[in-house]
Amino acid sequence: MTVDLAHLTRRPIAPADAATLAELLNAIEAVDTFGEYYSEEDAADQINAPLLDLDRGTVGVFDGDTMVGYSSAAHRPLAEGIHRVTVSGGVHPDHRRRGLGAELLSAGIASAKALHAIHHPVLPLAVDVQNNARNAGALACYQAAGMTPVRWYSHLRHPLGAAVADVPTPDGLVLEGYCADNDADFLAVRNDAYLDRWAAIPTSEDQWRASLGWRAFRPGISFLLRDADNGTAVGMLLTFSWDADTEATGVRDAHIMTLATRRAYRKRGVAGALVRHALRSAQDEGFDRASIEVDADSPAGGHRLYERAGFTVARTEVRYTLGT
Known part of the structure; x- marks a missing residue:
């Protein structure tokens, strides 16, 4: 566990974090507009998903007991040709513009590479992220990390x-x-x-x-x-x-x-x-x-x-x- 100058702690997400993760996701929804809201039970479903290796694939950023940012990397147990790892993440609106978004994206990419080395090391790796096309801040963060747009989805x-x-x-x-x-x-x-x-x-x-x-x-x-x-x-x-x-x-x-x-x-x-x-x-x-x-x-x-x-x-x- 590390602590930064703003006294935020970082550690893997745990099942007991479902309530604070739901609060974070709902705060993100209020600004980024995915059309998705979470109960504690919904967040628990996400945390307990079989594709998530909590210790190797997730990072939660906490202000005290409150989660203010997270990243998760979901590997694929079955892969053909290319192993695609999906990275998700977000930062509470009150904690943005402090570099946390870029830090968490970097952590998600690092997690994806580590999981890839464990599960499908002989295949090429692709790290995927997805966001609202109107979320200019997130898209700029992806581009700064060297990512390129490859697919569009309509809701x-x-x-x-x-x-x-x-x-x-x-x-x-x-x-x-x-x-x-x-x-x-x-x-x-x-x-x-x-x-x-x-x-x-x-x-x-x-x-x-x-x-x-x-x-x-x-x-x-x-x-x-x-x-x-x-x-x-x-x-x-x-x-x-x-x-x-x-x-x-x-x-x-x-x-x-x-x-x-x-x-x-x-x-x-x-x-x-x-x-x-x-x-x-x-x-x-x-x-x-x-x-x-x-x-x-x-x-x-x-x-x-x-x-x-x-x-x-x-x-x-x-x-x-x-x-x-």
Whole structure:
């Protein structure tokens, strides 16, 4: 542990830090506007994620017992061709312009390199960060660290209500809700569909179990489409909703976290049917709107699909990379 001249301490983040991490993330949200709010339980989900090595991959900066900045580096247990480590971080608005942002980014990059040396030393390393495209301070910090923009993501919103149009299930396909019996089919579709997406790799069982264990997961608005003839699961959609967002904004949002179609079944209306069914279900369950994040260069043509369904762009995020 070290102490700087301003008496701020630095140490790895621990599970007991969930409450102060949530307070920090909400203070950052008030200025940087990601549209994400955190409860203590949500922050605990992030801290306990299986991709995080707390001792090697995280740094918390504390003023007494209050976290005022952090960085985390999430390695990938499975990697093909390139090992991409995602670095996240932020500084409380009251502690900015003191060099903490650059220091924490440097710490995150160092953590990424250390984790890479442990898990995938023979592969090239790429260190990724992502932020609101309007956050000029963060983007300048990335550029100063030698990072370059490589990808843009749109956060889309749908107002539900009269904007929800019915769409029939494509011929030969059967709709199922999420349950324990078809859980493995959801994961299989996800991993098949992501094979040709940028920087995508298979999701491990541990990652899958952890994310579906979040309190935000909404199985009642998560669906699978199956080929009626051969039983193949061909498309899936997972929905999440965070109570902390609702408490902060008064808006109950159904966020489509994952939408995937097996490559052999694309261009058959699978994704469109899943999205519209999820929108209808979200409306029936009293949600105020729906949302999704879309890769601007998605091979599945996500923007066009969502625009046809009535989504509009709410904000854009940009990903910067150091390395390959």
